[in-house]
Amino acid sequence: MPRIETDIKLDFKDVLLRPKRSTLKSRSEVDLTRNYTFRNSKGSYTGIPIIAANMDTVGSFEMALALHRFTLFTAIHKHYSVDDWRGFAAKHPECIQTGIAVSTGTSDGDFEKLSAIVAAVPQLQYICVDVANGYSERFVQFVKDVRQKFPTHTIMAGNVVTGEMVEELILAGADIIKVGIGSGSVCTTRKKTGVGYPQLSAVMECADAAHGLGGHIISDGGCTCPGDVSKAFGAGADFVMLGGMLAGHQECGGEVVEKEDSSGMYKRFYGMSSDTAMKKHAGGVAEYRASEGKTVEVAYKGPVEATVRDVLGGVRSTCTYVGAAKLKELSRRTTFIRVTQQLNTVFGDDSWTF
Numbered sequence: 001m002p003r004i005e006t007d008i009k010l011d012f013k014d015v016l017l018r019p020k021r022s023t024l025k026s027r028s029e030v031d032l033t034r035n036y037t038f039r040n041s042k043g044s045y046t047g048i049p050i051i052a053a054n055m056d057t058v059g060s061f062e063m064a065l066a067l068h069r070f071t072l073f074t075a076i077h078k079h080y081s082v083d084d085w086r087g088f089a090a091k092h093p094e095c096i097q098t099g100i101a102v103s104t105g106t107s108d109g110d111f112e113k114l115s116a117i118v119a120a121v122p123q124l125q126y127i128c129v130d131v132a133n134g135y136s137e138r139f140v141q142f143v144k145d146v147r148q149k150f151p152t153h154t155i156m157a158g159n160v161v162t163g164e165m166v167e168e169l170i171l172a173g174a175d176i177i178k179v180g181i182g183s184g185s186v187c188t189t190r191k192k193t194g195v196g197y198p199q200l201s202a203v204m205e206c207a208d209a210a211h212g213l214g215g216h217i218i219s220d221g222g223c224t225c226p227g228d229v230s231k232a233f234g235a236g237a238d239f240v241m242l243g244g245m246l247a248g249h250q251e252c253g254g255e256v257v258e259k260e261d262s263s264g265m266y267k268r269f270y271g272m273s274s275d276t277a278m279k280k281h282a283g284g285v286a287e288y289r290a291s292e293g294k295t296v297e298v299a300y301k302g303p304v305e306a307t308v309r310d311v312l313g314g315v316r317s318t319c320t321y322v323g324a325a326k327l328k329e330l331s332r333r334t335t336f337i338r339v340t341q342q343l344n345t346v347f348g349d350d351s352w353t354f
């Protein structure tokens with residue numbers, strides 16, 4: 001008989017952070033920089049641990065340069081050539097060393113390309129092994145192979161949503177586990193498959209599992225506004241990965257296009273398993289699979305800098321509300337309260353604009 005877990009699992013929208021008495025005077029006193037040493041690579045990290053997703057449009061070299069100015073991180077999408085990497089590395093050695101991961105899938109071709117990029121760009125320190133479903137044995141084996149070939153690179157791997165798989169991947173050699181299935185803004189996995197896990201609970205459970213072993217996690221997907229980023233950190237995420245919140249900017253891949261009804265400019269944003277991505281990179285959707293991503297038009301927002309400032313300002317402010325002088329203290333100072341309503345929507349649109 002199928003089992004049912006009756007514990008309610010929660011999403012960002014189900015909770016708010018409870019304010020706490022604090023001695024902090026201003027959000028300008030809050031330090032968002034984190035320092036980590038990784039379990040398997042022994043590498044170290046310093047920066048504000050927010051990561052642009054390794055999606056075609058968001059994980060671009062241009063995005064990496066813009067985010068690196070704020071010490072944010074970018075997982076570069078996997079469709080740049082070895083020559084593109086070489087060219088970027090020659091011009092921006094510092095960004096390569098501290099602000100970028102190279103992404104890879106798990107095919108033999110992916111492994112070869114990864115090896116070629118790492119050989120061409122020896123300063124590179126981070127590898128992001130990314131599959132939609134991190135529960136396959138083949139994926140675990142791939143992580144082991146990458147660890148064996150690159151003993152001192154810091155390996156991000158995912159995606160999974162449960163503690164036992166986080167542990168398995170860390171023991172297989174990964175340092176940072178990407179957590180999130182079905183929560184992404186252009187993800188249709190839950191509709192197509194019925195599979196998923198509410199993001200806040202996934203992060204809380206996976207952070208607990210990872211930290212028990214000295215590993216780290218990324219909360220990947222589902223952030224719709226700066227408050228969600230704070231909730232992810234509050235839940236124990238070491239890093240937070242953003243796709244949709246960084247879409248539509250100047251630094252994103254793709255053209256700025258005028259809307260058909262001339263109501264403004266937009267950029268296209270699409271899931272990495274969408275029809276759009278599969279047509280672009282794989283010559284179409286294979287017969288045996290369904291597309292699990294959508295394509296949307298995001299209003300053009302100009303340079304990403306303003307968005308970054310808004311997100312960082314929001315997280316700093318969260319820290320002052322709960323009395324955390326440093327981002328490091330946020331999860332310790334977090335009490336979530338379950339709620340039935342997040343926002344007052346009397347004036348309509350409740351999407352994130354600033």
Ligand code: 5GP
Pocket residue numbers: 053054055132159180182183184185186187188189220221222223241242243244245270271272273274292293294
């Ligand atoms: P967002 O920040 O937009 O809510 O979520 C970004 C994350 O969505 C990505 O980092 C990735 O894990 C996930 N994602 C990206 N493209 C797709 C897709 O086509 N299908 C699914 N299921 N997830 C996707």
